[in-house]
Amino acid sequence: MKSDPELISDETSEAPALESAASHGHGLRSGKFSWLAFGIGMVVLGGVAALLLNQPYYLSLGAVGLLFAALASAWNIIGGYGGQFSLAHAVFFAVGGYSVALTQVNWKWAPWPGLLLGIVLSTILAALLAWPLFRLRGPFFAIGTLALSVVVLALVTWMPWTGAALGLQIPFNEQPITSRPAWAFIFLGFLAVCVAVSLVVSRGRLGFYLVAVRDDQEAASAAGASALWVKTLGFAISAGLTGLGGGLYVMYLGFLDPPTFLDAVQIGAFIPLCALIGGLGTIVGPIIGGLVLPTLQTYMRGAFSNLPAGVSEAILGLVLILVALFFRAGIWGWLTSLVRRVMSRRAKSDERANI
Amino acid sequence: MSGILEVTGLHSGYGDLEVLHGVDLSVEKGAIVSVVGANGAGKSTLLGTIAGVVRPTQGSIVIDGVDITGIAAHKVVGHGVALVPEGRKLFPFLSVEDNLRLGAFHKAARSRSKATRDEIYDLFPRLAERRTQMAGSLSGGEQQMCAIGRGMMALPKVLMLDEPSLGLAPIVVEQMFGLISNLASSGLTILLVEQNVADALELSSRASVLEQGQITMTGSGPELLADPGLQSAYLGIA
Amino acid sequence: MGVLTIIISGVLVGGMYALIAIGLNAVFGVVRVVNFAHGELVVLGMYTAYFAWTVWSVDPYITAVLIALPLGFLVGLVIQRFVVQRLLDEPLMQMFATFGLLMLLQNLFLAFTRGEPKAVRVAASSASLDFFGVSVSVSRLVVLGAAIVVTIILVVFLRQTLYGAAVRAVSQDRGTAALMGINVKVLYMVAFGVSGAIALMAGALMSPIYTASPALGFSFVLPAFAVVVLGGLGSIGGSLIGGLIVGVVEALSGYFLDPALKQAVWFTLFLAVLVIRPAGLFGRAGSEEIGQR
Numbered sequence: 112m113k114s115d116p117e118l119i120s121d122e123t124s125e126a127p128a129l130e131s132a133a134s135h136g137h138g139l140r141s142g143k144f145s146w147l148a149f150g151i152g153m154v155v156l157g158g159v160a161a162l163l164l165n166q167p168y169y170l171s172l173g174a175v176g177l178l179f180a181a182l183a184s185a186w187n188i189i190g191g192y193g194g195q196f197s198l199a200h201a202v203f204f205a206v207g208g209y210s211v212a213l214t215q216v217n218w219k220w221a222p223w224p225g226l227l228l229g230i231v232l233s234t235i236l237a238a239l240l241a242w243p244l245f246r247l248r249g250p251f252f253a254i255g256t257l258a259l260s261v262v263v264l265a266l267v268t269w270m271p272w273t274g275a276a277l278g279l280q281i282p283f284n285e286q287p288i289t290s291r292p293a294w295a296f297i298f299l300g301f302l303a304v305c306v307a308v309s310l311v312v313s314r315g316r317l318g319f320y321l322v323a324v325r326d327d328q329e330a331a332s333a334a335g336a337s338a339l340w341v342k343t344l345g346f347a348i349s350a351g352l353t354g355l356g357g358g359l360y361v362m363y364l365g366f367l368d369p370p371t372f373l374d375a376v377q378i379g380a381f382i383p384l385c386a387l388i389g390g391l392g393t394i395v396g397p398i399i400g401g402l403v404l405p406t407l408q409t410y411m412r413g414a415f416s417n418l419p420a421g422v423s424e425a426i427l428g429l430v431l432i433l434v435a436l437f438f439r440a441g442i443w444g445w446l447t448s449l450v451r452r453v454m455s456r457r458a459k460s461d462e463r464a465n466i
Numbered sequence: 467m468s469g470i471l472e473v474t475g476l477h478s479g480y481g482d483l484e485v486l487h488g489v490d491l492s493v494e495k496g497a498i499v500s501v502v503g504a505n506g507a508g509k510s511t512l513l514g515t516i517a518g519v520v521r522p523t524q525g526s527i528v529i530d531g532v533d534i535t536g537i538a539a540h541k542v543v544g545h546g547v548a549l550v551p552e553g554r555k556l557f558p559f560l561s562v563e564d565n566l567r568l569g570a571f572h573k574a575a576r577s578r579s580k581a582t583r584d585e586i587y588d589l590f591p592r593l594a595e596r597r598t599q600m601a602g603s604l605s606g607g608e609q610q611m612c613a614i615g616r617g618m619m620a621l622p623k624v625l626m627l628d629e630p631s632l633g634l635a636p637i638v639v640e641q642m643f644g645l646i647s648n649l650a651s652s653g654l655t656i657l658l659v660e661q662n663v664a665d666a667l668e669l670s671s672r673a674s675v676l677e678q679g680q681i682t683m684t685g686s687g688p689e690l691l692a693d694p695g696l697q698s699a700y701l702g703i704a
Numbered sequence: 705m706g707v708l709t710i711i712i713s714g715v716l717v718g719g720m721y722a723l724i725a726i727g728l729n730a731v732f733g734v735v736r737v738v739n740f741a742h743g744e745l746v747v748l749g750m751y752t753a754y755f756a757w758t759v760w761s762v763d764p765y766i767t768a769v770l771i772a773l774p775l776g777f778l779v780g781l782v783i784q785r786f787v788v789q790r791l792l793d794e795p796l797m798q799m800f801a802t803f804g805l806l807m808l809l810q811n812l813f814l815a816f817t818r819g820e821p822k823a824v825r826v827a828a829s830s831a832s833l834d835f836f837g838v839s840v841s842v843s844r845l846v847v848l849g850a851a852i853v854v855t856i857i858l859v860v861f862l863r864q865t866l867y868g869a870a871v872r873a874v875s876q877d878r879g880t881a882a883l884m885g886i887n888v889k890v891l892y893m894v895a896f897g898v899s900g901a902i903a904l905m906a907g908a909l910m911s912p913i914y915t916a917s918p919a920l921g922f923s924f925v926l927p928a929f930a931v932v933v934l935g936g937l938g939s940i941g942g943s944l945i946g947g948l949i950v951g952v953v954e955a956l957s958g959y960f961l962d963p964a965l966k967q968a969v970w971f972t973l974f975l976a977v978l979v980i981r982p983a984g985l986f987g988r989a990g991s992e993e994i995g996q997r
């Protein structure tokens with residue numbers, strides 16, 4: 112965002128941390144190196160999961176963390192790279208969930224074609240919604256998507272064929288995977304898919320245009336990028352992955368009820384929060400945020416169980432405010448800037464040594 | 467050296483980017499002083515720094531004996547410096563009258579607001595006719611008049627005009643320069659930034675050339691007009 | 705139940721939406737910040753009234769004017785000064801921060817009240833007037849009246865005074881407004897203060913009608929956004945009318961369709977308006993774009 116000289120009043124404008132956080136998503140570590148890092152990262156996560164195999168508590172914590180890491184990565188495509196604060200991703204999450212649950216409960220489908228259906232439906236829905244929603248910009252887009260998710264929650268709760276407020280229950284003997292450890296690895300696979308797609312998008316032309324549109328829509332449009340197309344594509348890809356996540360989550364839980372899938376705060380806002388706390392517009396950031404935030408929340412709920420309900424969520428809210436104020440680049444952005452600072456200091460002292 | 471506005475050794479810029487590298491400028495009372503230069507030379511940055519919207523890193527700005535270096539933009543106007551920004555920057559959804567009233571927002575000018583406004587309406591009858599119209603719906607020339615009028619409402623000791631001829635038809639440009647010279651002859655001190663070098667130099671008593679953030683030439687208007695280096699660089703005369 | 709009864713009850717509910725939305729509009733329309741926590745401020749007003757009523761036996765209507773107004777002004781000021789002011793050029797971070805504020809306040813309410821509903825019940829809670837054969841709740845009438853009074857005060861201020869013009873100028877171009885000698889930072893703080901004051905006052909006035917609970921705030925903020933957008937950004941009169949429209953639409957759809965769908969109906973209406981005319985019904989076309997960059 113280029114600011115007018117007139118806008119810089121008595122407050123010196125702080126350098127947008129967001130941009131610097133995003134910029135090292137491009138250039139520098141391109142192509143093969145990032146795929147190598149991706150492979151190593153997944154193997155490491157898999158190894159950690161394997162080590163936790165006989166620790167069911169930590170394993171299930173890890174499973175949920177991996178799920179949210181994946182969801183945050185998916186959201187990050189449109190929210191981080193594209194800068195569109197979508198609060199509607201709960202809707203796509205639910206579309207995926209209902210696709211699996213409804214086809215299985217009503218028509219005895221296996222969950223796998225249901226998953227595929229969920230991906231297709233949420234992608235199509237996102238593409239259709241993109242036209243009206245992307246007429247809205249900035250805060251209006253956020254409010255519009257929030258309103259959308261509230262409408263969908265109301266409709267789903269009201270309609271009888273979605274199971275209304277009670278939701279849907281998948282009989283235990285029809286759940287193909289009931290082993291808890293298996294789920295950690297399934298969600299890891301889901302994370303791998305989301306990160307791989309993010310890598311392809313962010314290293315490719317779409318990612319470049321998404322960032323361009325985020326930073327300056329007018330300039331990007333003038334340079335020939337159709338802002339609507341770019342955002343629609345990013346939104347649809349992001350939504351498709353989120354739909355897949357919703358389908359998997361239903362299989363994991365074995366049931367589906369509207370608040371679990373459509374809550375505007377617990378899902379709709381929570382996913383973006385994971386991405387923010389990890390680091391918006393980066394590959395690694397949302398993974399970290401997704402792993403950390405749900406774990407932290409569960410941990411705090413346990414640790415503060417003798418305090419009144421709400422304390423741990425209040426702390427989460429406070430953390431969020433502080434991150435927005437002081438750590439805009441998130442955990443990953445903070446780490447990388449720390450590393451860069453150390454490196455440049457070392458480079459300087461090397462120079463001095465050479466003289 | 468006792469101009470009403472004295473700029474000495476001014477450095478300023480945006481973040482890590484330094485745009486002005488030690489600019490000196492002196493504006494005598496009642497004169498038109500112009501600063502000319504190519505795109506990106508730093509002319510708007512110079513005016514912006516004087517007006518307090520860009521932070522100086524070194525040097526000083528003194529208006530009528532008062533050091534105003536680095537004070538906040540909203541306080542500068544009270545010391546007698548008004549900026550008519552590049553591209554006019556009127557409040558598009560406010561009426562002409564409200565735009566003018568806001569020009570006299572600061573305390574020293576507020577009490578005389580009505581009288582000044584009437585003088586401005588006398589000067590620009592077109593504005594008087596359109597006083598209730600939204601400023602955003604004025605023509606380009608009218609908008610520039612309104613912006614200048616809004617600057618004058620502040621009763622400034624120095625009125626700074628950033629490219630008043632920008633985007634105007636040649637005939638309107640001529641009227642605009644006529645008007646500026648009238649304003650000066652009525653006693654107003656003007657610091658003018660222009661790319662229309664020939665016109666600007668013609669009506670200036672003194673002028674400076676700004677190149678890449680430094681003043682490279684200073685002299686009277688006619689002197690600079692006659693300078694062969696300046697002619698080839700800015701007037702297209704080989 | 706006749707249609708007239710439904711419309712009247714819709715208008716009364718609409719008065720509440722309008723009052724909440726007007727406060728929201730003071731920041732959304734002027735500072736251009738989406739304050740997701742606005743509904744929590746309303747709830748804070750309700751708890752304030754409850755506290756004053758149980759501890760000092762102060763009537764909620766007295767609390768509304770003497771305690772909620774100044775306290776709300778202070779709260780708004782603090783939010784602006786310590787959160788929003790640092791994020792002026794960061795629209796995405798503003799939304800994260802005010803969402804964080806929403807979570808913080810909502811859960812603090814939960815922690816402090818242990819989730820117990822808090823109800824203020826005074827004479828006005830059950831009093832009603834007869835209006836052409838329809839019984840009208842006095843306490844709701846007070847809220848509607850407050851919405852009208854606040855609208856008139858703000859509209860006169862914005863249209864007729866120099867400071868009002870300054871507020872409008874800042875909402876259109878804050879950089880240039882500073883050149884006029886307007887202290888934008890202070891003006892933003894005042895705008896947030898006024899917003900907070902109206903929110904807490906609204907909460908105190910609503911306390912005899914509603915039972916305060918932590919989740920209530922979130923259910924207020926979306927209708928309020930809808931009203932602001934319907935009525936037009938920065939248009940106070942538009943918020944009043946927008947609030948009444950939303951109230952009536954909600955009442956009618958609750959009666960003719962299904963009470964469970966009443967929100968869905970006007971949200972859809974809201975989305976449609978947002979898409980067709982982002983400036984709102986009474987906002988100036990294009991005005992939603994300026995001041996955002």
Ligand SMILES: Nc1ncnc2c1ncn2[C@@H]1O[C@H](COP(=O)(O)OP(=O)(O)OP(=O)(O)O)[C@@H](O)[C@H]1O
Pocket residue numbers: 113114115116480483485503504505506507508509510511512552661
């Ligand atoms: N807000 C800003 N942030 C960063 N750099 C800026 C900003 N405004 C101007 N610059 C840079 O400062 C330099 C000088 O710009 P300035 O606007 O002062 O030039 P100018 O002489 O007024 O040019 P013009 O004739 O085109 O108006 C340019 O290189 C420009 O890119």
Ligand SMILES: [Mg+2]
Pocket residue numbers: 509510511552628
């Ligand atoms: Mg310029």
